[in-house]
Amino acid sequence: MNRREFLTSTAMTGAALTFMPRFAHAQGAPEVTEIALGFGLDPVFAPHIVAMQKGWLEEAGFTSVTTTSFTAGALAGEALLAGEIQLWTPGNLPPISMAHTGIPVVVLGTNCIAADADRLVARPEANIKAPEDLYNARIGLLAGSTASVTLSQLAKHYGLDESRLQVVNMPPPEQLAALNAGEIEAFLCWQPWGHNALSSGAVLVHSGTTSGFEQNEGEAVQISATRSIFVASQDFVRENPNATRALIGALVRGQGYVSDPANRDEVLSLVSAETGQAQEVVEAIWDQYVFDPTFDERYVADMQTMTDYLLASGRIEEAMDPLSYTYTEPAAEAGVTLEVAGTWQP
Amino acid sequence: MRMPERWAMRLVPAIVVALVLALWEWTVFAGIVRTIQFPPPSLIVASFFGLLVDGFPRGTLLATHIGATLYRILMGYAIALALAIPLGLVIGSSWLLDRMSAPVVAFCRSVATLSLLPLAVVWFGTGEASKIFLIWYGCFWVMLSNAIAAIKQVDPVLIRAARTMDTSTRDIFARVILPACVPRLVSGARVALGVGFMVIVGAEMIGTTLGLGALIMEARTFYRSDITVVGMFVIGAFGLLLSFGLSRAETWLLPWQKHRRA
Amino acid sequence: MPETRSAELLAGFAGVAGLLLLWELSARFIWQDPQTLPAPTQALAQAMTVLTPQRLAEHVGISLFRIFAGFSLAALAGITLGILCGWSRWAVAVVRPFIEILRPIPPLAWIPIAIIWFGLGEGSKIFVIFLGAFFPIFTSAWSGAAMVPKVLLSAAETMDVRGARLLVKVVVPAALPDMATGLRVGFGLSFGILVAAELIAAQSGMGYLVMQSRQLGQLGISIFGIFLIGIVALAVDHQFGVLTRKTIGRWSSI
Numbered sequence: 001m002n003r004r005e006f007l008t009s010t011a012m013t014g015a016a017l018t019f020m021p022r023f024a025h026a027q028g029a030p031e032v033t034e035i036a037l038g039f040g041l042d043p044v045f046a047p048h049i050v051a052m053q054k055g056w057l058e059e060a061g062f063t064s065v066t067t068t069s070f071t072a073g074a075l076a077g078e079a080l081l082a083g084e085i086q087l088w089t090p091g092n093l094p095p096i097s098m099a100h101t102g103i104p105v106v107v108l109g110t111n112c113i114a115a116d117a118d119r120l121v122a123r124p125e126a127n128i129k130a131p132e133d134l135y136n137a138r139i140g141l142l143a144g145s146t147a148s149v150t151l152s153q154l155a156k157h158y159g160l161d162e163s164r165l166q167v168v169n170m171p172p173p174e175q176l177a178a179l180n181a182g183e184i185e186a187f188l189c190w191q192p193w194g195h196n197a198l199s200s201g202a203v204l205v206h207s208g209t210t211s212g213f214e215q216n217e218g219e220a221v222q223i224s225a226t227r228s229i230f231v232a233s234q235d236f237v238r239e240n241p242n243a244t245r246a247l248i249g250a251l252v253r254g255q256g257y258v259s260d261p262a263n264r265d266e267v268l269s270l271v272s273a274e275t276g277q278a279q280e281v282v283e284a285i286w287d288q289y290v291f292d293p294t295f296d297e298r299y300v301a302d303m304q305t306m307t308d309y310l311l312a313s314g315r316i317e318e319a320m321d322p323l324s325y326t327y328t329e330p331a332a333e334a335g336v337t338l339e340v341a342g343t344w345q346p
Numbered sequence: 347m348r349m350p351e352r353w354a355m356r357l358v359p360a361i362v363v364a365l366v367l368a369l370w371e372w373t374v375f376a377g378i379v380r381t382i383q384f385p386p387p388s389l390i391v392a393s394f395f396g397l398l399v400d401g402f403p404r405g406t407l408l409a410t411h412i413g414a415t416l417y418r419i420l421m422g423y424a425i426a427l428a429l430a431i432p433l434g435l436v437i438g439s440s441w442l443l444d445r446m447s448a449p450v451v452a453f454c455r456s457v458a459t460l461s462l463l464p465l466a467v468v469w470f471g472t473g474e475a476s477k478i479f480l481i482w483y484g485c486f487w488v489m490l491s492n493a494i495a496a497i498k499q500v501d502p503v504l505i506r507a508a509r510t511m512d513t514s515t516r517d518i519f520a521r522v523i524l525p526a527c528v529p530r531l532v533s534g535a536r537v538a539l540g541v542g543f544m545v546i547v548g549a550e551m552i553g554t555t556l557g558l559g560a561l562i563m564e565a566r567t568f569y570r571s572d573i574t575v576v577g578m579f580v581i582g583a584f585g586l587l588l589s590f591g592l593s594r595a596e597t598w599l600l601p602w603q604k605h606r607r608a
Numbered sequence: 609m610p611e612t613r614s615a616e617l618l619a620g621f622a623g624v625a626g627l628l629l630l631w632e633l634s635a636r637f638i639w640q641d642p643q644t645l646p647a648p649t650q651a652l653a654q655a656m657t658v659l660t661p662q663r664l665a666e667h668v669g670i671s672l673f674r675i676f677a678g679f680s681l682a683a684l685a686g687i688t689l690g691i692l693c694g695w696s697r698w699a700v701a702v703v704r705p706f707i708e709i710l711r712p713i714p715p716l717a718w719i720p721i722a723i724i725w726f727g728l729g730e731g732s733k734i735f736v737i738f739l740g741a742f743f744p745i746f747t748s749a750w751s752g753a754a755m756v757p758k759v760l761l762s763a764a765e766t767m768d769v770r771g772a773r774l775l776v777k778v779v780v781p782a783a784l785p786d787m788a789t790g791l792r793v794g795f796g797l798s799f800g801i802l803v804a805a806e807l808i809a810a811q812s813g814m815g816y817l818v819m820q821s822r823q824l825g826q827l828g829i830s831i832f833g834i835f836l837i838g839i840v841a842l843a844v845d846h847q848f849g850v851l852t853r854k855t856i857g858r859w860s861s862i
Contacts, residue, residue, distance in 0.1 A: 041823055041824065068728060068809045068811075069809065069811065070809060071807060071819045071820065071822075071823050072807065073567075074566040074567055074569075075719065075723075075807065075808065075809070077569060078566070078719070078720045078723050078724075079723055079728055079809065081569075081724075082723045082724045082727065082728075084723065084727055084728045084809075085728075094567070094568075094569065097567075097568040097569050098569045101568070101569050101570060103569055138472070143555050143563075143564065143567070144564060144567035144568060145567075168472045168552075168553045169551075169552070169553060169554060169555050169560075170463075170467065170472065170551060170552045170553060171463070171551060172823075173463075173464060173822045173823065173825065173827075174463050174464055174467045174551075174552060176825065177464040177467050177468055177827070178467045178468070178472060181467065181468040183467055183468070183471050183472050184472065192825070193825075196825045276820070276824060277824060310568075313403055314401075314402075314403035314404025314405055315402075315403050315404075315568050355697065355698070355701040356701070358698070358701055358702055359701055359702055359704075359705045359706075362702055362706075363705070363706075384721075384724060442619060445615075445616045445619035445620055445623075446619040446620065446622055446623035447623055448620060448623075448845075448846075448849070449620045449621075449623055449624045449842050449845075449846070450623050450624060450627060452796055452841060452842050452845035452846075453624070453838040453839070453841065453842050454838075455793070455796035455797070455799075455800060455841070456796050456799035456800050456837055456838050456841035456842075457800065457834055457837070457838060458800050458801065458802065458803035458804060458815070458818075458834075458837075459800075460803045460804060460818075460819070461803055461818050461830070461833075461834045461837075464822070464827060464830075465645065468645065484800075487796075488744070488793060488796075488797070491789070491792070491793050491796070492789065492793065495789040499785055499786075499789075501757070529751065529755055530751065530786070530789075533747050533748060533751040533786075536747055537743065537744045537747050537748075537793065539712070540711040540712050540743050540744075541797070542712075543711075543712030543713070543714065544712060544713070544714050544715065544740075545714065546714060547714040547716040547717060548714070548716065548804075559714065562714070562716070562717045563716075566720065571720060574717060574720060577717065578713045578717050578718075579709075581712050581713055581714070581717075582708075582709035582710060582711075582712060582713055583709065584712070585708060585709065585711055585712030585713075586705065586708040586709050589708045589711075590708075
């Protein structure tokens, strides 16, 4: 071809590349095509489910996507460390513990804000109308979970002395059994346990975002800093930048889809089918999750709240800046709004 | 045994242990295994002292954890033995009782501690009782199986010999059958003790953050693999100690029966 | 009562049936809380709404595979090491401290190491089951080999049977009854540890069924799962007893 044609075709290719949609793998195919995602039974996995069902992960270049379900969170973290899964979606407490223990993990984004899903429920006979009534209640709580942070925040907000609260450590299924059997008067846990308790006759005392106390019933009180976040090992991100981008891109797309009210019914039935949770339950708790990946001051504040709890309870010695183990570029490239930027670089 | 042999016997395991530890430290040092996955002995020793002095979470010392667990295990184990040995001897001596109970015992032995957690909470609450129950449960069925087998395996020759010497039935039981059961009872007690320790992580999941089992769960929750390993070592050390104690008890009970080498 | 096979089975059934009846009655009339402690019939009904026969067979099948694999390895290692320890004082000195240290360690503590060493596949689950079954087998084999009656040993000596021949022809057979007890207990413990083993990212299995339904709040199915494990354990244990009686029962009362 002659020079004019050459220049034209180059210009056209350049223009095409500039305006190509962000999701497409213009920057290169993923380095690994097999990927394993840590999975669970919560509705928080909706974006993952949708991304898989709609084939967006395949589009992004992953030929094999496996999900591995874990009944306990600690197992998923251990699997991440062993390299058995590449993406972990925990609550925002375990990864902070890991980072402070020197374990090289990095946060890639927020999956959803699950503050409202934290629920403090009680037996009606326990008569918990005011914050001080909590002193008389045995409160079931899983030690070291995001729920324990929420309880601590509740105590702070209402001026309660945490050391006077009778906290009884046990896993969620036992919390429900104990509540029903009258062994404890209340428990604070994430969904669907609060919902199950209410179905058995318990009452809602306080949610992560709203009060149920008589004195300020219905008032918006933010006590929970719980989020579900995307976590990967630093080595994986360093060695597979394209795969990381592709993965986050697909998941962000999933978040957009599940947030859209038009897709609500479809998403609910998908989630119910994949997690085995009854559809009525998923529907009842769905609105408590906010699938907003935006990186803002609130993200930093939530992470800081968790870090402060770890410090205060003697689990870690020195606090780290949450942004130092947050990598925001893949999310930014997927179109997520960045009001704050992570300082970690590969 | 001659003196040099005896000393060599004490030395050999020590040397083997030292070699294993050195190899372990080296594999982490050489980068074959990463520290976060598999803490090296040096880190574990450091964490051990940290646990002794500072505790985990800060303020809860290792001694506190050990005390809580030992109390529960000893209670659950003692009650299990106290019930299982007499019951086992009775069941083992009756064909009917043995056959009727065999399926029940086999069934109960197969139920995992984790499966029993909700029931333990409902039946025994969230205090020490539920933990002791769970430990008891683990120890009891194993001890029972061994006690039943112990009496069934008594050499009939011994019983017949005693009969020829015109011994009363009570004396036959007390002075022939019972002593003949003791070695197997001790070996069963050893297995049962092991099971008692094995179930403490599950048993201590309810209503406590104190105890070696609870410590291991805490360590896993906060990804302190070094503390997990310290916990495992401490449990192992106590198990070893108590097992040696059992051996001593066996020698004391049966001075005439030493472990023979063929 | 004649000690026949059929009488034996009858006695066994009577024992189990009695217990089930007790549970059914107390669950229906005393507890009356199907959420917390369902009766056997209620648990079964709840399970049938969720499980198909194929899925059930899948769960049982994969669990049995894991148990047999772990148990076989444990039997091999346990019997070999146990007899060795019963035979040689040196073996005891070297091996025993390790085994006594490792014995009490809870399987839940081993899980992180199992994941690192064996990944999330069958290997890690089989490893955990191995840990459960090994120690009783080892202890019984050791105890059996070390407790050979002096009479037999002296008799063998007069017939000039020593060394390896003594081991194989006298010690091992004499240890068989104890080994059988150890194997039986070890098998039972394999089932007991199944739940912990299948925590490691299992997607099916009886232990998985118990834990998964517990996470979903379906206690009836969880109890059904516990029952399933127990019944399968029972069936296998029964076969064990039959086998033992046929082989060893001829010369020793088991």
